[in-house]
Amino acid sequence: MSEVRARLPERSESWEALRERLVGLGRNDVDWRGKRSAVYVFHPGEDVLEVAxxxxxxxxxxxxxxxxxxxxxxxxxxxxxxxxxxxxxxxxxxxxxxxxxxxxxxxxxxxxxxxxxxxxxxxxxxxxxxxxxxxxxxxxxxxxxxxxxxxxxxxxxxxxxxxxxxxxxxxxxxxxxxxxxxxxxxxxxxxxxxxxxxxxxxxxxxxxxxxxxxxxxxxxxxxxxxxxxxxxxxxxxxxxxxxxxxxxxxxxxxxxxxxxxxxxxxxxxxxADAWPAGGMTTPxxxxxxxxxxxxxxxxxxHYLGVEGYRDKTRRILSARRRLVDGLSAMGLRVLGRPELSLFAYGMAEDDPTSIYAVWKGLHDRGWFSGVVQAPDGIHLMLSPSHDEVVEDYLADVAAALAEARASSGASGAADGAAPVDYA
Ligand SMILES: Cc1ncc(COP(=O)(O)O)c(C=O)c1O
Missing domain, CATH: 3.40.640.10 (Type I PLP-dependent aspartate aminotransferase-like (Major domain))
Known part of the structure; x- marks a missing residue:
């Protein structure tokens, strides 16, 4: 390991400098504010993030x-x-x-x-x-x-x-x-x-x-x-x-x-109370x-109320429907009959192309999401803000799919196992 192990600094650093370093540390993180992550983060809009x-x-x-x-x-x-x-x-x-x-x-x-x-x-x-x-x-x-x-x-x-x-x-x-x-x-x-x-x-x-x-x-x-x-x-x-x-x-x-x-x-x-500092009851x-x-x-x-949550949910449902329609039109197969915000899609049963090669093509284009196995698929957990990027995503799926088809060759050999291991 080449990195030097961290030690507590002797002297204080200014908040301005630290803030800059913190922002810098996040530079290689997934671009969730750009709506490119469909796992780990839920993006309801900047106003809600600010209230939270x-x-x-x-x-x-x-x-x-x-x-x-x-x-x-x-x-x-x-x-x-x-x-x-x-x-x-x-x-x-x-x-x-x-x-x-x-x-x-x-x-x-x-x-x-x-x-x-x-x-x-x-x-x-x-x-x-x-x-x-x-x-x-x-x-x-x-x-x-x-x-x-x-x-x-x-x-x-x-x-x-x-x-x-x-x-x-x-x-x-x-x-x-x-x-x-x-x-x-x-x-x-x-x-x-x-x-x-x-x-x-x-x-x-x-x-x-x-x-x-x-x-x-x-x-x-x-x-x-x-x-x-x-x-x-x-x-x-x-x-x-x-x-x-x-x-x-x-x-x-x-x-x-x-x-x-x-x-x-x-x-x-x-x-429990078997110590000298009184009983402690924790739920x-x-x-x-x-x-x-x-x-x-x-x-x-309180900020969202029923009205706000309904509005967010409406956007999610619209994004999911448009994504499912677009993916199905490309011949991809949605797994089961998802009605909510989460779904997974894979290749049609007779298509030898690896869905994980498609995942990699999407990952290379900056999209971050999970995968599922048996049946194999790409996993999407949608946020309200994803309704703004449905068309961009579908265009990149089409490109990643074409690439995956071209590279899987005449033998139809799938290139690789599940690419991510995540919570
Ligand atoms: C259905 C379900 N149950 C439980 C969990 C675990 O939740 P947490 O990661 O907050 O511990 C998750 C996380 O995605 C989930 O999707």
């Missing part, structure tokens, strides 16, 4: 670990959770918390489920959670952290959770069933009502991972998108994870974990919790 930033800055030093010291944050968190449970059709007693992100919300749902089972006398060591193959890897992480096992179940021909296969995977060690609304790989909503029936029949906890859809689906439905019921309208749904730092457009470090009832939420909370994984993330989410939700 200013609100974050106002509360960046405050700490939600101390509600007695910061009733402001306690109130904002409560109001965010109330707005969320209302949007997701929960009963009035529903409750929850803000967390640092989808992974933490999922971890807490799985922990609550495990501890509720243990409280019923179940031996939870190695107990099983059953998820569709398309569920987020955060469930594997949760199972690993919590001493549980996980079974990933093949999805149906429509790429959604297959209720029969999910039912067949349940055994007497199973404590949790999971569906996504939508799943990350294909942007498809699992049949939550059918999973609910199975959960009821087997007396299982049902978690819906709406990290992507929690703050998008309600507005897509208002815009006329017909989804299977996916939230607390389905009686058997016990918990839902919904990320504010995705389609809630808040600053990063903000998600919600929501419980239908205070009884299950009680299993989320941890209390989430963190001790110190950033006030900025809470204030940012609270402010963006």
């Amino acid at each position: 930033k200013q609100a974050y800055a106002l509360y960046q030093s405050e700490n939600a670990l101390g509600p007695a010291a910061f009733p402001s944050l306690q109130r904002m968190e409560r109001e965010v959770v109330e707005m969320a449970t209302d949007l997701l059709h929960a009963p009035a007693e529903a409750t929850g918390n803000m967390t640092s992100g989808g992974t933490e919300s999922i971890l807490l749902a799985v922990k609550s489920c495990r501890d509720a089972a243990a409280a019923r006398g179940v031996d939870v060591r190695g107990a099983k959670i059953v998820v569709p193959r398309t569920a987020h890897l955060a469930f594997d992480k949760a199972a690993h952290y919590l001493g549980l096992s996980i079974e990933r179940v093949p999805v149906g021909a429509d790429l959604c959770a297959d209720p029969d296969a999910m039912r067949a995977a349940i055994d007497d060690r199973t404590i949790l069933l999971v569906g996504s609304a939508p799943c990350f790989p294909y942007g498809l909503v699992d049949p939550i009502p059918a999973l609910g029936e199975i959960a009821r029949a087997h007396d299982l906890w049902l978690h819906v991972d709406a990290c992507v859809g929690g703050y998008l689906n309600p507005f897509a439905e208002l815009e006329g998108v017909a989804l299977p019921e996916w939230d607390f309208r389905v009686d058997a749904v016990t918990t839902i994870s919904a990320d504010l730092h995705k389609y809630g457009y808040a600053a990063k470090g903000a998600s919600t974990i929501l419980h239908r009832s205070p009884e299950t939420h009680a299993h989320q909370v941890f209390r 989430t994984v963190a001790g110190t919790r950033p006030g900025g993330a809470i204030a940012s989410a609270w402010a963006v939700m």
Whole structure:
């Protein structure tokens, strides 16, 4: 390694100089402000970014670990959770918390489920959670952290959770069933009502991972998108994870974990007091919790309101429809029937060209997105601002596709495996 290891400088540097260096450090990052990234960043427009930033800055030093010291944050968190449970059709007693992100919300749902089972006398060591193959890897992480096992179940021909296969995977060690609304790989909503029936029949906890859809689906439905019921309208749904730092457009470090009832939420909370500094009761994984993330989410939700979120969602849906039409017109194949903001597309079944060669051509032209495997495809997670670059993107797909066809040669040899490994 040629780089010199960093050391704390002896002397202070001016903020002006540091600011310049910070901007310089980002020079090779993906150009998300130019709308060229369809993963990692959600671009709702400069005004919303500014509200998120200013609100974050106002509360960046405050700490939600101390509600007695910061009733402001306690109130904002409560109001965010109330707005969320209302949007997701929960009963009035529903409750929850803000967390640092989808992974933490999922971890807490799985922990609550495990501890509720243990409280019923179940031996939870190695107990099983059953998820569709398309569920987020955060469930594997949760199972690993919590001493549980996980079974990933093949999805149906429509790429959604297959209720029969999910039912067949349940055994007497199973404590949790999971569906996504939508799943990350294909942007498809699992049949939550059918999973609910199975959960009821087997007396299982049902978690819906709406990290992507929690703050998008309600507005897509208002815009006329017909989804299977996916939230607390389905009686058997016990918990839902919904990320504010995705389609809630808040600053990063903000998600919600929501419980239908205070009884299950009680299993989320941890209390200890075996030290000389008093008891500590924490509802989430963190001790110190950033006030900025809470204030940012609270402010963006009030800044946008239903009207604002509907407007953002309308732009996303328009971009997706135009992209799907354009890609289909080029003979490319959209995977499943995506209705929301996320989708993946690959080559037509009889086309030997590598979709990953097309991905590389797009990457070389400055577009950054993920990929999926089996079936292989390019993955796009759209932001409202992408409606401004649909035509540019399609033109570059056409060019990348022509290049990929030319270079794959008469043998049709595909050039390469999946090009990215990402969260
Ligand atoms: C469906 C789904 N669940 C969970 C997560 C994990 O969220 P986070 O990255 O905020 O931990 C993601 C992230 O993209 C996701 O798409």
